[in-house]
Amino acid sequence: MSQAIxxxxxxxxxxxxxxxFVWAQxxxxxxxxxxxxxxxxxxLTAGKYSLQFTGENGNINDLDxxxxxxxxxxxxxxxxxxxxxxxxxxxxxxxxxxxxxxxxAFQNESDDVCEGIYNGSSEVKRIxxxxxxxxISLSLVTNENSLYPLELKKGEQVVLFFNTQQKGKPILxxxxxxxKKDGVEDDEEDASKRKVVDLRKKTSRPTLSVMVRDVETGNxxxxxxxxxxxxxxxxxxxxxxxxxxxxxxxxxxLKCDAPGYFFYDKVEQVSGSSESxxxxxxxxxxxxxxxxxxxxxxxxxxxxxxxxxxEKLKRLKDFLALNAGIKVEIQxxxxxxxxxxxxxxxxxxxxxxxxxxxxxxxxxxxxxxxSVGFGNSKPVYEKPKFPYEEQANRRVEVKVL
Numbered sequence: 001m002s003q004a005i006x007x008x009x010x011x012x013x014x015x016x017x018x019x020x021f022v023w024a025q026x027x028x029x030x031x032x033x034x035x036x037x038x039x040x041x042x043x044l045t046a047g048k049y050s051l052q053f054t055g056e057n058g059n060i061n062d063l064d065x066x067x068x069x070x071x072x073x074x075x076x077x078x079x080x081x082x083x084x085x086x087x088x089x090x091x092x093x094x095x096x097x098x099x100x101x102x103x104x105a106f107q108n109e110s111d112d113v114c115e116g117i118y119n120g121s122s123e124v125k126r127i128x129x130x131x132x133x134x135x136i137s138l139s140l141v142t143n144e145n146s147l148y149p150l151e152l153k154k155g156e157q158v159v160l161f162f163n164t165q166q167k168g169k170p171i172l173x174x175x176x177x178x179x180k181k182d183g184v185e186d187d188e189e190d191a192s193k194r195k196v197v198d199l200r201k202k203t204s205r206p207t208l209s210v211m212v213r214d215v216e217t218g219n220x221x222x223x224x225x226x227x228x229x230x231x232x233x234x235x236x237x238x239x240x241x242x243x244x245x246x247x248x249x250x251x252x253x254l255k256c257d258a259p260g261y262f263f264y265d266k267v268e269q270v271s272g273s274s275e276s277x278x279x280x281x282x283x284x285x286x287x288x289x290x291x292x293x294x295x296x297x298x299x300x301x302x303x304x305x306x307x308x309x310x311e312k313l314k315r316l317k318d319f320l321a322l323n324a325g326i327k328v329e330i331q332x333x334x335x336x337x338x339x340x341x342x343x344x345x346x347x348x349x350x351x352x353x354x355x356x357x358x359x360x361x362x363x364x365x366x367x368x369x370x371s372v373g374f375g376n377s378k379p380v381y382e383k384p385k386f387p388y389e390e391q392a393n394r395r396v397e398v399k400v401l
Contacts, residue, residue: 029060029114029115029118031058031059031060031362032313032314032317032358032361032362033054033058033059033361033362033363034054034058034078034079034317034321034362034363034364035054035056035057035058035059035076035077035078035079035363036058036059036060036062036079037060037062037079037113037114037117037118037159037161038060038114039058039079039317039362039363040079040080040081040114040159040160041078041079041080041081041317041318041321041322042080042081042082042083042318043080043081043082043176043322044224044226044257045176045223045224045238045257045258045259046176046177046178047175047176047259048173048174048175048176048259049173049174049175049176049259049322049323050171050172050173050174050322050323050324050325051078051080051162051171051172051174051321051322051324052169052170052171052172052321052324052364052365052368053076053077053078053162053164053166053168053169053170053171053172054076054077054078054169054363054365055076055167055168055169055365056075056076056077057074057075057076057077058074058077058363060118061074062074062077062079062117062118062161063117064118065117065118065119065120066120066124069104069124071129072102072104072129072163073163073165074163075163075164075165076163076164076165076166076167076168077161077162077163077164078161078162078163078172078321078363079159079160079161079162080159080160080162080174081113081157081158081159081160082157082158082160082176082178083155083156083157083236084152084153084154084155084156084157084178085154085224085236085237085238086154086180086181087152087153087154087180087181088151088152088178088179088180088181089149089150089151089152089178089179090138090149090150090151090152090158090176090177090178091137091138091139091140091149091150091177091178091179092137092138092160092174092175092176092177093135093136093137093138093139093174093175094135094136094137094162094172094173094174094175095134095135095172095173095174096134096135096164096166096170096171096172096173097134097170097171098134098166098170099134099164099165099166099170100131100132100133100134100164100165100166101128101131101134101135101136101162101163101164101172102128102129102130102131102161102162102163102164103126103127103128103131103136103160103161103162103163104124104126104127104128104160104161105124105125105126105127105138105150105158105159105160105161106122106123106124106125106158106159106160106161107122107123107125107150107156107157107158107159108121108122108123109123109156113157113158113159114159117159122159125150125158126138126147126148126150127147128144128145128146128147130144131144131145132144132145133145138150149179152178162174169365169367171324171325172324193220193222193240194220194240194241195220195222195238195239195240195241196239196240196241196242196243197237197238197239197241197242197243198242198243199227199235199237199242199243199244199245200243200244200245201245202245202247203245205245205246205247205272206245206246206270206271206272206273206274206275206276207243207244207245207246207275207276208243208244208245208246208252208270208275208276208277208278209241209242209243209275209276209277209278210225210227210241210242210243210244210254210277210278210279210280211240211241211242211277211278211279211280212225212239212240212241212256212258212280212282213240213279213280213281213282214261214281214282214284215281215282215283215284216284220240220241221240221258221261221282222238222239222240222258223238223239223240223256223257223258223261223280223282224236224237224238224256224257224258225237225238225239225242225254225255225256225257226254226255227242227244227252227253227254228252228253228254229244229246229247229252230246230247230248230249230250230251230252230270230272231247231248246270246271246272246276247272248272249269249270249271249272249273250269250270250272251267251268251269251270252267252268252270253265253266253267253268254266254267254268254278254280255315256280256282258282260284260285261282261283261284261285262282262283262284262285262289262291262319262398263291263315263319264280264281264282264283265295265312265315266278266280285323285326285400286400287400287401288399288400289399289400290331290397290398290399290400291397291398292380292392292395292396292397293312293316293395293396293397293398294391294392294394294395295308295309295311295312296309296312296313296316296355296395296396297309297394298351298354301347302347303347303350303351303353303354304354305354305358313355313358316355316359316398317358317359317362317363317364320359320364320368321363321364324365324368326368326400326401327367327368327369327370327400327401328368328369328370328398328399328400328401329369329370329371329372329398329399329401330352330353330355330356330359330369330370330371330372330396330397330398331352331371331372331373331374331396331397331398331399332347332348332349332350332351332352332353332355332371332372332373332374332396333348333373333374333375333376333378333379333393333394333395333396333397334347334348334351334375334376334393334394335376335379335384335390335391335393335394336375336376337376337383340374340375340376340377341375344375344376345373345374345375346373347373347375348373348374348375348376349371349372349373350373351373351396352371352372352373352396353371355371355396356369356370356371370401376393379393380392380393380395381393
């Protein structure tokens with residue numbers, strides 16, 4: 001091999017190496033805004049949802065990597081994601097009272113779908129670019145406003161983009177149906193009946209039993225859960241009663257969602273040598289009802305979020321994005337002894353307002369939100385003796401108005 005050929009070979013090799021390294025170091029695009037793919041609201045179960053357009057296109061020009069989509073003016077958008085829990089067919093119907101809806105469904109078999117959208121590798125699976133009316137769908141009956149449903153395998157994710165040229169913040173009525181291969185649609189399940197899901201791999205090991213119930217009636221609820229076991233392995237399923245194998249002592253986490261209810265998250269200590277049981281009491285949505293969110297934590301004496309608050313803030317944002325028909329009051333509470341001082345009152349107000357501002361900045365309409373602080377006037381524990389009692393006093397509550 002001549003010296004010139006050798007030099008060219010080395011140059012090409014070095015160029016490929018540097019290009020690969022630079023590409024690998026490209027920072028992940030981050031946004032919590034529901035008008036951006038990176039902030040897409042996760043739809044966990046089939047059902048009917050009411051979402052509100054943001055009146056903007058978010059913080060990112062999401063479609064820039066697709067020259068063929070330049071004619072779509074991302075002016076007023078919502079992004080959602082759906083992950084199939086079994087093999088089946090995804091259909092949907094979306095309606096807006098005035099104006100028209102542009103729609104795209106993206107998939108990426110090997111990478112994160114949104115990352116793929118930003119680098120142009122995610123595939124456009126369905127697109128309705130110029131609908132003739134205000135309703136579009138994925139359905140077996142096709143026309144200019146309706147395309148065939150999406151066939152999904154268990155674990156596959158699809159990202160849904162809705163866009164309108166209408167100004168303001170109109171409501172999008174969205175119905176998601178998922179027909180499993182056995183022919184049963186998720187939304188046909190009777191929420192008043194028990195549905196047992198046994199996810200035990202080893203029946204010889206201790207069992208964790210999880211029961212999902214309505215806190216007011218005690219009836220079973222068909223809910224979607226994400227269970228992360230002691231080995232940090234996630235399990236997703238839909239049902240009312242669940243059984244999991246426990247391989248060793250440690251902490252497990254549970255996220256639970258059901259249409260018409262507040263979300264529920266819990267971390268539980270379990271034993272690898274004995275049976276465990278957990279009852280998830282779900283609070284139905286209704287005027288005057290509220291949930292406590294302890295995990296939205298602030299740096300001591302300030303209204304600045306701790307990094308650990310990020311996940312629960314996103315959880316609250318997604319919950320409100322999927323329930324655009326409700327208005328809520330964000331309530332701030334602090335932990336302090338004695339009478340409610342001016343400093344405690346101001347701090348609780350600032351913290352409640354900080355949560356509200358986060359939601360507004362990430363696509364939730366300010367018309368649906370108010371904030372109020374109560375200082376230390378409404379403690380869960382009047383005289384806290386333990387750190388967990390202090391934390392329970394130091395909380396954010398969300399009340400439906």
